[in-house]
Amino acid sequence: MIFVTGATGNIGSELVKLLVAKGEAVRVISRDEKKVSHLDPAVERVIGDRHDPSIVRKATQGADKVFMLAVLFDKNHEADRLLIEETKQAGAGQIVMVSSNAVRLEGNLIGRLHREKEELIEQSGVPWTFLHPGGFMSNSLQWAEAIKSQSKVFNPMGKGKTAPISPFDIAGVAAVALTSAGHVGKAYDLTGGESLSTPEQVEILSKVIGKPIECVDIPVEVAAERAIASGLPEPLVKSLAQLWEQVRTEAYTFYTDEVERLTGRQAQTFETWCREHRSAFV
Numbered sequence: 230m231i232f233v234t235g236a237t238g239n240i241g242s243e244l245v246k247l248l249v250a251k252g253e254a255v256r257v258i259s260r261d262e263k264k265v266s267h268l269d270p271a272v273e274r275v276i277g278d279r280h281d282p283s284i285v286r287k288a289t290q291g292a293d294k295v296f297m298l299a300v301l302f303d304k305n306h307e308a309d310r311l312l313i314e315e316t317k318q319a320g321a322g323q324i325v326m327v328s329s330n331a332v333r334l335e336g337n338l339i340g341r342l343h344r345e346k347e348e349l350i351e352q353s354g355v356p357w358t359f360l361h362p363g364g365f366m367s368n369s370l371q372w373a374e375a376i377k378s379q380s381k382v383f384n385p386m387g388k389g390k391t392a393p394i395s396p397f398d399i400a401g402v403a404a405v406a407l408t409s410a411g412h413v414g415k416a417y418d419l420t421g422g423e424s425l426s427t428p429e430q431v432e433i434l435s436k437v438i439g440k441p442i443e444c445v446d447i448p449v450e451v452a453a454e455r456a457i458a459s460g461l462p463e464p465l466v467k468s469l470a471q472l473w474e475q476v477r478t479e480a481y482t483f484y485t486d487e488v489e490r491l492t493g494r495q496a497q498t499f500e501t502w503c504r505e506h507r508s509a510f511v
């Protein structure tokens with residue numbers, strides 16, 4: 230049985246579908262029963278919080294493999310420590326963790342937090358596979374409100390290009406790592422297949438939803454102030470601002486073809502992702 234954390238999120242929801250389609254026994258966890266009520270009846274559900282030891286014990290019991298989506302901003306990595314410890318106690322044979330490509334960035338809090346979680350897994354002795362994706366296509370869901378209300382996207386990354394990855398492709402790689410041999414002890418750098426600037430992404434999305442969208446260039450500091458005002462934690466915003474600056478100055482451009490190599494199919498295009506999520510923007 231494969232225990233999937235984050236099963237209601239962007240990656241986890243795709244992963245559950247892929248694993249069920251492969252005929253795997255799957256267990257998920259969510260704090261909200263309603264968010265998992267639509268799942269295939271064969272999927273086992275544990276309802277509760279990953280900080281609750283009895284819930285995590287119940288969820289990991291009998292698991293052969295665990296898909297770990299980190300609880301990123303968490304005091305002393307409490308939930309992830311618990312998951313790793315209970316995974317070890319349950320005798321599971323592998324943890325596949327969604328980490329981040331930011332582990333490579335010196336002094337970046339997002340990178341440091343992910344690396345600390347990787348170290349906890351390494352120290353536990355449970356065999357591991359780490360996924361190191363760059364920015365997700367689903368980050369553009371954050372544009373939805375301004376697109377709907379003002380037909381605008383506010384962009385701190387200038388014309389810097391990235392190769393955003395679809396959560397579907399991260400899930401595809403995770404499914405391969407969880408269900409085939411040869412992935413233990415490996416860390417995979419993952420990107421999408423196209424290098425696109427934010428204005429280019431906005432143009433694609435505009436075509437898909439059939440309305441003009443203005444891509445408004447704003448300084449990194451202004452975007453950071455707005456993000457803090459919207460309620461995002463300041464340390465998160467500081468690390469995001471560092472990433473935006475790196476993209477803006479093209480210091481954070483990287484591309485890999487690991488999705489195609491590992492899944493055997495081309496990475497999803499941004500246009501396909503936009504078509505599949507069109508309803509969020511109209």
Ligand SMILES: NC(=O)c1ccc[n+]([C@@H]2O[C@H](COP(=O)([O-])OP(=O)(O)OC[C@H]3O[C@@H](n4cnc5c(N)ncnc54)[C@H](OP(=O)(O)O)[C@@H]3O)[C@@H](O)[C@H]2O)c1
Nearest residue numbers: 235236237238239240259260278279301328329363364365
């Ligand atoms: N966005 C990026 O560009 C990027 C880049 C590199 C790496 N990453 C990594 O990817 C992660 C985001 O992945 P995603 O977009 O698939 O996630 P997401 O859509 O934000 O979903 C978060 C999931 O975590 C679960 N969760 C959170 N706290 C929980 C708790 N206390 N107990 C139980 N479940 C809990 C939620 O479950 P319920 O709400 O159902 O309980 C939900 O399923 C980031 O945190 C980061 O680690 C992101």
